[in-house]
Amino acid sequence: MINKKSKIFIAGHKGMVGSAILRSLKSKGYKNLYFIEKKKLDLRDQKKVFKYLKKIKPDGVIIAAATVGGINANNTFKADFIYNNLEIQNNLIHGSYLNNVKNLIFLGSSCVYPKNSKQPIKEEFLLSNYLEKTNEPYAIAKIAGIKMCSSYNYQYKLNYKCLMPCNSYGINDNYDLKTSHFLPALIKKIIEAIQDKKDYIKVWGSGKPLRELIFCEDIADACIYFLKKKTRHNLINIGTGNDKTINQYAKFIMKHLGVNLKILNEKKKLEGTYRKLLDVSLAKKYGWSYKTSLDKGIAITINDYLEKKVLTKSKNI
Numbered sequence: 001m002i003n004k005k006s007k008i009f010i011a012g013h014k015g016m017v018g019s020a021i022l023r024s025l026k027s028k029g030y031k032n033l034y035f036i037e038k039k040k041l042d043l044r045d046q047k048k049v050f051k052y053l054k055k056i057k058p059d060g061v062i063i064a065a066a067t068v069g070g071i072n073a074n075n076t077f078k079a080d081f082i083y084n085n086l087e088i089q090n091n092l093i094h095g096s097y098l099n100n101v102k103n104l105i106f107l108g109s110s111c112v113y114p115k116n117s118k119q120p121i122k123e124e125f126l127l128s129n130y131l132e133k134t135n136e137p138y139a140i141a142k143i144a145g146i147k148m149c150s151s152y153n154y155q156y157k158l159n160y161k162c163l164m165p166c167n168s169y170g171i172n173d174n175y176d177l178k179t180s181h182f183l184p185a186l187i188k189k190i191i192e193a194i195q196d197k198k199d200y201i202k203v204w205g206s207g208k209p210l211r212e213l214i215f216c217e218d219i220a221d222a223c224i225y226f227l228k229k230k231t232r233h234n235l236i237n238i239g240t241g242n243d244k245t246i247n248q249y250a251k252f253i254m255k256h257l258g259v260n261l262k263i264l265n266e267k268k269k270l271e272g273t274y275r276k277l278l279d280v281s282l283a284k285k286y287g288w289s290y291k292t293s294l295d296k297g298i299a300i301t302i303n304d305y306l307e308k309k310v311l312t313k314s315k316n317i
């Protein structure tokens with residue numbers, strides 16, 4: 001069983017979700033936390049990953065390391081998305097098994113579910129139809145991770161769980177418009193329009209696709225909750241159960257910032273799946289629900305953006 005003295009390795013501790021997990025573990029009083037920079041340990045390097053896990057012998061592993069990005073990054077760097085993610089998760093899942101790690105959390109995403117799923121999407125809809133083409137390589141890597149965990153649980157009697165969050169946002173998000181998700185892109189575009197005294201922003205696509213958002217601290221909370229919890233299911237959706245259109249999110253951010261800019265929808269740009277609202281009743285049945293309202297989460301995120309002056313930060317996939 002995982003407790004406050006357990007040794008926990010957080011892979012991807014500098015990312016948006018990984019850094020939230022680290023903050024949350026520290027604030028909850030976990031003392032034996034392990035994390036390591038990518039330049040010291042590239043998680044695609046199997047030999048080095050196995051050696052590191054053998055050295056630290058963790059009781060629990062949380063995999064928040066991955067190649068992650070928005071629709072443009074997914075559609076452009078398809079090879080990186082499938083190769084990097086398969087390598088990282090294979091090394092960490094198999095390496096954990098080899099080192100007798102009983103508890104592991106693997107983070108996937110709502111894009112593992114078929115493009116035209118019935119809504120809200122239940123865990124059992126996995127592999128029931130075709131995926132969205134723009135992020136198919138990323139989704140296939142994540143599905144391989146899910147099947148790897150369930151196969152290892154079955155064969156080796158382990159407790160490896162896969163949490164599938166909806167779109168996330170929050171502290172340490174990526175604001176590089178070439179690779180970011182839609183929400184940080186909206187925040188950056190709106191704040192820059194205000195600074196440049198423009199009365200409009202351009203938004204990719206029709207603005208009509210619906211998206212569900214969860215604050216990254218809530219994903220962190222779910223990771224810690226389910227790392228400790230015995231569950232019969234190993235695939236669990238993590239979301240809020242609410243969604244809005246992309247244009248509605250743009251208006252929500254504008255309202256928060258006290259402006260009303262025109263939205264010019266670039267209809268020829270990619271826009272992905274029309275709707276991917278998660279059914280979160282299984283997580284609720286196990287006693288977990290999100291805590292942060294959109295209002296509060298957006299306020300914290302905008303402050304973080306302004307404080308760090310991340311206006312020019314760019315990210316290499």
Ligand SMILES: NC(=O)c1ccc[n+]([C@@H]2O[C@H](COP(=O)([O-])OP(=O)(O)OC[C@H]3O[C@@H](n4cnc5c(N)ncnc54)[C@H](OP(=O)(O)O)[C@@H]3O)[C@@H](O)[C@H]2O)c1
Binds near residue numbers: 011018038064166
């Ligand atoms: N963001 C979302 O909307 C969202 C939604 C649902 C699920 N998720 C899942 O949550 C997890 C974390 O996502 P995130 O948004 O926190 O992504 P992120 O901010 O891009 O963080 C990813 C982390 O992984 C590290 N990493 C990537 N490749 C690595 C490698 N080869 N070796 C070592 N470290 C490596 C990165 O290190 P560097 O910073 O040094 O590059 C970074 O710390 C992912 O599994 C993702 O699928 C995210």
